[in-house]
Amino acid sequence: MDLHQTVFELIDMRSFSNLWYWIALAVVWSSASHYVLGVPWDLAMRARRKGGDALSDFESMVRINVNRILYISEVSGLLITGFAFFVMTTLALLAFVYANEFAQAVFLLAFPVSIVGLLSVYTARAIDRRALTGHDLYRRLHLHRIATQAIGMVAIFVTALFGMLQNLNLGAL
Known part of the structure; x- marks a missing residue:
């Protein structure tokens, strides 16, 4: 048995049975809910509680990030949207037509994050429009x-169910 085979037996390289994938999934969603439009949530809580300078800092940081998001969406939004649809379509085809487990794992991570990205642009527009x-x-x-x-x-939840199904199906082989 060579070193390469030993390493791959020791560390399971399939996506859904790999601990690193689940850690990455937790970190992505933890970060997405902590940084709301790029603003740390603890800054928002402090601004709500204390007001004054904390509120001013909060409003400034939100304004900076809203302007950044709107600028990016106006200047290159169409290009980013087209590229995102290309990547998501490619991942979906590789994942569910060709049954590539790595593409399934990436799609189940990237697709919901892209929905949050669209929601962020919508929220930034609403904040800017209503000042x-x-x-x-x-x-x-x-x-x-x-x-x-x-x-x-x-x-x-969907990723966990799909991952368990994949692990059970591959375990039966």
Whole structure:
């Protein structure tokens, strides 16, 4: 038995039975719900509790990130959308037509994150259009965070079920 085969037996390289995939999935959704439009949630909580300079910092950081998101979406939004659809379609075909497990794992991670990305652009437009500040701004970001967490919970649940099904099917072979 050579070293290469020993390493691959020791570390299972299939996506859904690999501990690193599940750690990455947890980190992605934890980060997505902590950084709401790029603003750390603890900054939003501190701004809500203390007001004053913390509120000013919060509003400034939200304004900076909203302007950044809107600029990117206006300048290259069509190109990014086209490329994202190309990548998602390619992953979906590789995953579910050609039954590639790595593509399945990446698709189940990337597709829900892309939905959160679209939601972020929508939220940024709403904040900019209504020029939200103070409590209204906090409320809007809180709703965005709740939606992100709901998408994350559904994504983790579906990924876990699909991963268990894959592991049971491959274990039976």
